[in-house]
Amino acid sequence: MSQPVSTVAQSVPPVVVPAGTTAGTALREAGLPGKGPEAIVVVADGDGALRDLSWAPMVNSEVRPVPANSPEGRSVIRHSCAHVLAQAVQELYPEAKLGIGPPITDGFYYDFDVPRPFTPEDLQALEKRMKQIIKSAQRFSRRAVDSVEDAKQELAAEPYKLELVDLKSDVDTSEVMEVGGGELTIYDNLDPRSGERVWGDLCRGPHLPTTKHIPAFTLMRSAAAYWRGNEKNPQLQRIYGTAWESAEALDAYLELLAEAERRDHRKIGAELDLFSFPEEIGSGLAVFHPKGGIIRRELENYSRQRHEQAGYEFVNSPHISKSGLFHTSGHLPYYADTMFPPVQFEGEDYYLKAMNCPMHHLIYRSRGRSYRELPLRLFEFGTVYRYEKSGVVHGLTRVRGLTMDDSHIYCTKEQMPGELRSLLRFVLDLLADYGLADFYLELSTRDDSPKFIGDPQQWEEATEALRAAAEDSGLELVPDPGGAAYYGPKISVQAKDAIGRTWQMSTVQVDFQHPQRFELEYQAADGTRKQPVVLHRALFGSIERFFGVLTEHYAGAFPAWLAPVQVVGIPIAAEHAAYLADVATALRAKGIRVEVDASDDRMQKKIRNHTTQKVPFLVLAGGKDVEAGAVSFRFRDGSQINGIPVDRAVAEIADWVARRENDSPNAENFKVGG
Template sequence: MSEPRPSAAEPTPRVVVPAGTTAGAAVREAGLPGKGPDAIVVVRDVDGRLRDLSWTPDADAQVEPVAADTDDGRSVIRHSAAHVLAQAVQQQFPEAKLGIGPPVRDGFYYDFDVDKPFTPEDLQALEKRMKQIIKGAQRFSRRKVESVEAAKEELAAEPYKLELVDLKSDVDTDEVMEVGGGELTVYDNLDPRSGEQVWGDLCRGPHVPTTKHIPAFKLTRVAAAYWRGDEKNSQLQRIYGTAWESQEAQDTYLERLAEAERRDHRKLGAELDLFSFPEEIGSGLPVFHPKGGIIRRELENYSRRRHEESGYEFVNTPHITKEQLFLTSGHLPYYADTMFPPLKFDEENYYLKAMNCPMHHLIFRSRGRSYRELPLRLFEFGTVYRYEKSGVVHGLTRVRGLTMDDSHIYCTKEQMPAELRSLLRFVLDLLADYGLSDFYLELSTKGDTGKFIGSDEEWAEATETLRQAAVDSGLELVPDPGGAAYYGPKISVQAKDAIGRSWQMSTIQVDFNHPKRFELAYTASDGSRQMPVVLHRALFGSIERFFGVLTEHYAGAFPAWLAPVQVVGIPIADEHAPHLADVAEKLRAAGIRVDVDTSDDRMQKKIRNHTTQKVPFMLLAGGKDVEAGAVSFRFRDGSQINGVPVDEAVRTVVEWVGRRENESPSAELVKVEN
């Protein structure tokens, strides 16, 4: 999941910084804002590098001013807030040793080595101290350290910083190190009156000019973290926070965060009795309860139906395989770290299946294929197992056992463009049927590392064909350089949910390499043997993840066609229950999932209970309803329609469910004839 991509402000005009002049002076001379949400906080030079406003070029330089309310501007504010946090921690806890403190999506964190875990009271005290530091308008001042030896001498009391000094190079972005590739720099926090150093940190920057340029911040939580993400290293305390260009922007974010918490699928899963994660089974291995099983079955059944209508053929493959299969496919050793360790039988290594594609290739290869069979679309709900680290596992959205709605399409090169367009349309239409309709696309391409296989020419052809299919869809296309799978480029469908968060859904990949590795071939119309192209496609990503996303999208109030209980009958008194039992029988005969609440609770409590359980249709009946052969509708939003004839009520529910309406029914939306 990711939060909404902030829309960029209007393009800021470029500014020339004369030699010997600070960027800040040039920005002020240009009349650009220095205060407020659109204040200029850094500039971007011609090489694309962000520079402090105190930067002074040796020759005239054209720069792009970067405002606080842009992605880069917010990132700089958050990085600066992380430094203020570290300063506050070391003032409050002088024995604390510093780890790293990068900006991250929507916030920042800083890692500390301390004797005792931080408490909620500690966070409150640190926020207060940070506000004092910010109010003091300390100036961020960049200083180059002349040598590794000088840096080590200055940082002798900071063991983790000393390790970074030894690295003295850019590292993997997941570790977010603070040391620049070509030089070592420190940012000092200077007292605005005396100019004396108050605090400093090894960092490559840039930063806002002064602490007063951090308009809004909040510390959010504490978590344990391992140094450099390795469980073999020291365990540190990580404090998370958020910072924004204005209090209004922060308040909007915090409200969105609160709404996301209310929609948390893990909480709703327990409240609605949908699924659980028994410790006896293991982390990241969910079990679905009867109600969750119904929703999952409906998700899968509708998908199966749509696939059948679109010419897919269903296959099934085992959960375990010999090691050689993943060596042939190339998944070993590329993905060895995320695969469960092998099991040894009869002197051979077997692996739990981590992906379905190699087995589908064997099905294609099991007999001779003709061009007349292509495109051949194989489909499977295939359960796979991947070892996610404990800190990464998260509810249903990041699990260790997942069922992929996996498809592999085998086609000719000539068929590939049309097949990709059709495939993308099929994916978008099916996601829309489940209630997701706000999409953009991400194109993941080959990077510069050595992990990619295949020729540059094939990659270029595959990438361009995918790009054109994405363009033809009419959706926004966002580049993702280096994000491709090792065997080919991919398109990811990003869907926004009801509160504007983006989730990666379907992926479509073009693969020229597996056909070579598995020696896949078909007989062409001229009798020659040709190699097909493989298109990999996971529509939901995984059933588990899609289930979690939909739970949060609908806040647990699933559409009536997916709801585990679609209708509940609520009698006003015991003597009215037989009437509702007759109504329930008619609904069941029409395929509707219905219960009648005959508990001892009072009617109003029954209504509250089933509203909390988010049942879409409640049918109430009292004496007048029984006499008139009618029921009254009650909906999740509290609205009601009284005195509806039983046959009309049954017809209304059956038609609503049959249309697979994704809106929650209400008195305003449901049309009945009394």
């Protein structure tokens, strides 16, 4: 199975490998690095397939060198490190049976059948042994197995590997990593001095030349995992690790993890009293507390305002429906696994809705439509329910009860290209208004899977319309073959947060299938009846998930326009509280959310408490301020501005909030200090 070469790898000029010469030899003669972050670890042949440096082509072949610091290079480092982990496990725990050990995003894992779960002390011992193996510079050596029978004989003590040999061409990527779709191969680890085989594993490869080419790694944690992801199969023990092209890259990644932990929306949500997940309600079902409710309301209100300005019409639909509706839409059976079980009532099966689109189609179909009404843009904050498995549920970012900011645009084929361009621009601009502005796009298309419905020609037309709109945006477009919805292709907006993590945000889908299934029509200008095209669009994805993403993006320090408490007045002494109460009244008249802390705590403790609560504006007043009719500002970063007249302070706070500034105010950017 070919793997595409990244843009990083493409920055290295191609090299010709003469027939019978190894790729490694050709790279050395070309003067390409063999050490460091830019070391060439594998090459990509003319078909894009990655090859070991020991590969020697039968004919002269142009290859693309793949450096360690490219995505593919890191993947090879991580897969090689997974093999070293497996070797260490079987050396320290000889009874361990091997599962699979693929590279994953930012790391790797390996599954083992062992008598007991791994402990933190086990991981420390394994990491120590892995470092010894890496230092010994064992050579990874690829060996083709002549037949399935020979492979089974050699792997007789490894039941899970025998199962993979029987599967051989299974479509699961991690399993293909083990056996591939062609010949069976085993990678032997050879002693660098004697050349004797130390250990080996069934694997397609490729791998690094030696274990010493693994510059930096660490084991992260262990967890239970079912063999091949099926709960009916045995439960194995999975060890996760990460590996990088340099110690510096590993340190940067570990610091990113530490920062991500500090920003974890679940932790911040509890600290700031925003939301919770009561056990009495059920897993994946959030309740928003008053402060969280304010943030959610502000998110929704601004979205409503922008949608109204863009010509959307608001609708509402129920939370439950007869099963027939979802059979018509095709969600049953295609989507049944992610829907809650039906409830029987009055002789009918009713389902909690997992999507809003079928009900919007019924609104469209409720009366005759004319071409003059198109494009018709329907919008709803519609709550839906999806049965996410317990291991997948994660705070607000993966819930079972979610509110979609769902839109369905009904338009003619002729209107579709322009509508897609304006729709994508609307989505990107609105996300930027919330403080997310670093995007790329992902185009999800169909493959040969039987799950996709409809005429392939219509799919092609829909795909090309999306591609054209994406290209017009000027953003990077990344292909996602096979990732489309069952009824149509989609564009996903991928946004980077403040620490560089990517989150899937908005989706835009083109749908020719639902208009046919629901018999949607409009009367054209010539009097004929035609079917509209449906464009599905979710801006936030879900309010809950967007809330969680923004919480982590801002580390809980929400912009002032979103902050549940925008201003806290802090009197220097008790007698100044009445003065600040008047200031608060003036701020409330401007629509500002303000409190005055008249508690018995000392002023410094009050400042510390409200800074911890990430309030954007702390307004202080003492005797001199009262005499001057002024206040002083204290900001989240500790900076301060003193002696600002009250009228000016109120006006500037109101203006900052009204402009929806996403930066935290401070002594430099808040203009009263100018």
